[in-house]
Amino acid sequence: MAFEPTLLIVLVFVALILVFVIKGLMIVQQSEAVVIERLGSYNKTLAPGINWVIPFIDKPRSIKVRRYQAIGGKSVAVITEELRIDRRETVLDFPGQSVVTADNVSVMVNGALYFQVIDPERAVYQTENLIQAIEILAKTSLRSEMGKMELDKLFESRQEINDKLQVVMDEAGNKWGVKVTRVEIQDIVIPAEVEDAMRKQMAAERERRALVLRASGEREAAIAQAEGAKRSSILMAEGSKEAAILLAQGQRQAIEEVLLAGNQQLEPELVIGYLLGLEYLNTLPDIAKNGERVFLPFEASSVLGAIGSIEALLKGPKV
Template sequence: MDITFLIAVILTVVVVVFVAKGLMIVQQSEAVVIERLGSYNKTLSPGVNWIIPIIDKPRSIKVRRYRAIRGENVAIVQEETRIDRRETVLDFPGQSVVTADNVSVNVNGALYFQVIDPERAVYQTENLIQAIEILAKTSLRSEMGKMELDKLFESRQEINDKLQVVMDEAGNKWGVKVTRVEIQDIIIPAEVEDAMRKQMAAERERRALVLRASGEREAAIAKAEGEKRSSILVAEGSKEAAILMAEGQRKAIDEVLSAANEQLDPQLMIGYLLGLEYLKTLPEIGKEGDRIFLPFEASSVLGAVGSIESLLNMPKK
């Protein structure tokens, strides 16, 4: 009876140990690939799972990560049996890229990805993180090498979108979904940066000169337009004044002729008016200097004076 009890205890212990060895708890957002006798069997989901000890074994996956050691990012390759299915960021170190205009720049990038199919992530590539990183670097060099330096800074989002498309196509084969790619820093050589700074300063100066010239041109146009309108208004005023003066003189002549009962010669009246204008002009001419020589015909003056005398000596009715 003692032997039977001992055997039962031993069997119970063996069964308990066997069951305990086969129990595997998988955390949320994790997955474990199980191989049975060297071939793929199943993928464990989150929760309590049981596998056959010794026969079933979890397949490890190689993961390459960077750790800061003495101020430098050092790549470390690890083997893990649990595959993290959460979105992961891969901040790969800066690398040298040559642009289309032969300028060497240093670029830092970050890549966000998520393992969708753990089986493919284990069996389709030997080192998942390394494969993603190398593909991202080569794709980055290819896309940025097609652009010139000036366009590189303004096309950052365009480069990100193209990289995401390329990475997503390759990631489907590896069971990985690339959610987005970001270019963090673009570091250019000091001499190129200094040249770009001078170019920007020259461009700003050129724009200032263009704006200043445009302003002066518009001001000149506005001034000329104003002078033109002023001249037109002055001419129109002079014209209207001359018309009004002529109208006034015509009315005055008509009134005088009417008052004289049409006995007054119109030519005599016109001579009289010319004489008055002549006499009004003489003081203005005298202001020009002490001595003034006026070329005139004596007969014209005497005719005008005679006209005035005849007008004044007309018999009153």
């Protein structure tokens, strides 16, 4: 059975149409995007799902991607070209770089950058190599911000550096169609001699704080002791004062009772002389208790006067 020329042409035409249709079909995965150029100029960005482009006229524009791979124990940058743009959040873990701080200390800093492609068209056309541009900008900004700080402040200012880097990366990322979600400083490696000096400085600082605390404790103890001694002296003085007052009141009461005893009209001078003489005689045995020999002036007239007062008191009032 021979095919007619017309039927053969129709079959060939249908086959070409099928090939043309199949060739133009493009399936884009979720979280991916494809930039399409028509005759060398931007045409559209394919969304996830089934898309159709004109074969041989519409072509996807490739994007350069820079990644690091471990080759021979070293991290080596490898640049590849991909037709599909990954719109998921991506981490860029760039290797450590040397940074000189404000006090001229060279440290090695390793950072990580998290970003996400928001506008695939800008990511393709605004920069020749998106990942490389982001990495170089991050390293430059990192050196600039860390170079303004001294080494001691560097360790406590990680969050401040991260925030400043994110602001700088956002400004450039908006132009490149990229959103920088987070910037993190992973490691800060300092030279061994600097680390040893910092360790000694920390030990000296801890010793200084211990001395300050010890001195403060001793000062507080001395103040408390002085306050206690002061309070004790005050209490002793108040006790002596009250004892003297009570003694004076007792003597006064004794004099008044002697004057009024038996309704006798006694002269006050005799009663006072009697009491003084009695106190003087009671004191004499206790004078030499604290020593073997005691020298004191002996006034016979005073003793005799006291005895005379006692005698006069015992005789009673004059009639």
